[in-house]
Amino acid sequence: MSEQPERILRFDIFRRIEHWTNAGSFITLGLTGLIQKYSEANLSQFILNVLGGIETVRIIHRISAILLVLVSIYHIGAFVYGFFVQRKPLSMIPTKEDLTNAWHSLKYNFGYEKHEPKQGFYTFEEKFEYWALIWGTVIMGITGFILWNPILSTKLLPSSFIPVAKAAHSGEALLAVLAVLIWHMYHVFIKHFNKSMYDGYVSREMMEHEHALVLEDENPWKPAPATDEDFQSRRKIFLGTFPLFAAILVVGLAFFVTAEETAVVTPAQIPDMVEVNSYSPIDPTTIPTSISVEPAEIGTSWEDGFGDLFQENCSLCHAQQGGQSNLNLTNYLSALEGGDSGPAIRPYAGGISLVVIWPARGDHPGKFTPGELAAIRQWIDNGAIEN
Known part of the structure; x- marks a missing residue:
């Protein structure tokens, strides 16, 4: 009987680079976005000054947004290649077993069951977090486009969409940051220190505890040999179609960031009033009280x-x-x-x-x-x- 390895490869180098690129853009977007949302806080003011002021922060925020979109395009390609070319199973798709596992996990946490449910390559917690990321990226992308290009957006949509997009963008951003700080940090650092996104490997003990069904699978997925004719045929189809699709998305991204500069360029500040010498009476002039002007009845739009x-x-x-x-x-x-x-x-x-x-x-x-x-x-x- 062959000796079982103590460590098991979970993520290859490409998955790890994608993860950390996405994490870097997310952290930067969260930081530069929240200090704008709560700009009056002392901590926000400190970070704004350290980063060079609001103009620099806005530029950093937009560069990070572009990077996030590029990573998303790559992720689509990696998903299609894995599913269509390599015939990888769709292990990230939620199933009814995930609901069952969530229920049994809840009972285990409250002491009503002795063992945690056995799960596959991705646990229900990981699937929930993944699809929350997909949902959040879509929402942030759509609302970000509206806020980046407000004039163009109001040509296609009612002007009321601008404040709606602003509220949705900042609210979803806050929710995403809290989800990562609480949910993700707990599962990868506190519950156990998961190093698979550092070196790609997990211990057999962790696999048995978190992904037991993978080890119990008698017919695990294996990549097709490079000489396989069906594999080569599918690969040619992918290489002939996805680059064109990706190029269209990149052109769309270029339009996204260059359509207008309304929200990018800060209007020049109106000069302050110039102080001049004026006649000063001997007796102080009584300062009149302000009189509020009643707006004329013109309409509402x-x-x-x-x-x-x-x-x-x-x-x-x-x-x-x-x-x-x-x-x-x-x-x-x-x-x-x-x-x-x-x-x-x-x-x-x-x-x-x-x-x-x-x-x-x-x-x-x-x-x-x-x-x-x-x-x-x-x-x-x-x-x-x-x-």
């Missing part, structure tokens, strides 16, 4: 009144053809896109929207009453709804 207001007051200079400063305020999307000075309307940010700033200065040709300006700012702060 662009189509409901604000579009007509801009058409009436601004179309002389900012018309559809040849508008001054390349700014067109005769339709909603053009107003969002803006002109030479940047977007004229920034949803949820009325205080830095040019349609509020410039008319309020007093020397601008376009005039609005205080009530109209208050209504415009209120509309923008509420999301600048189109219809």
Whole structure:
């Protein structure tokens, strides 16, 4: 009888490189994302300063996102190659046995069973974590595209999708980070120290404890020899199709990151007011109390009144053809896109929207009453709804 090896190969070098590349991009995305989400926290401020400020952090975040997408494309290729070419079993697909194992594991943890359930190459815990990663990557990718390209997104979707994407992106990110810190760290570091993603091997004792069904399998999967004709045929099909598919995905990724720069380039800061000498009376002037301006009743959306207001007051200079400063305020999307000075309307940010700033200065040709300006700012702060 042949001597059984003390260590068993679980993950080859390619799987380990993929894992650590994915882990590196995930950790970087989580760190740079959370310090933006909680930017007012002292720890966030410290990390932001160490990394070179918010601009550098945003660049790092986007580079890590690109790396995550590239790793995902590679993972698709590795999965298809393993399943189609090598005929590997789909051991990561959840089955009804996983539900049974989860139930028996719960009973074991509460002391109602003496032994843990025997599981295959992947346990139900690992499958749950894997599909949570897939789900999270899809959600983060879709919402990330919307936030990266807000103008393009609002041409295809209602503008209300922008705040929805922001909430989903940050919420899913927080959930993913907590899942890794609690679930993943427990299973690979606390429950037992699993070194298979370091050197690829696990001990026979751990395999018997965690993946007993693999050792008990009388007909385990084995890779086909390189001389096998069916294997060579499937490999040729894969090499003739997947590179084209991957190239299409890479082109899509390039479009993803270059479609627009609205969310990448930070608008130039408006200069502070210049301090000048002025007449100072002998007797101090009584400082008046602030008077809040009641917003005029214009409507609740662009189509409901604000579009007509801009058409009436601004179309002389900012018309559809040849508008001054390349700014067109005769339709909603053009107003969002803006002109030479940047977007004229920034949803949820009325205080830095040019349609509020410039008319309020007093020397601008376009005039609005205080009530109209208050209504415009209120509309923008509420999301600048189109219809």
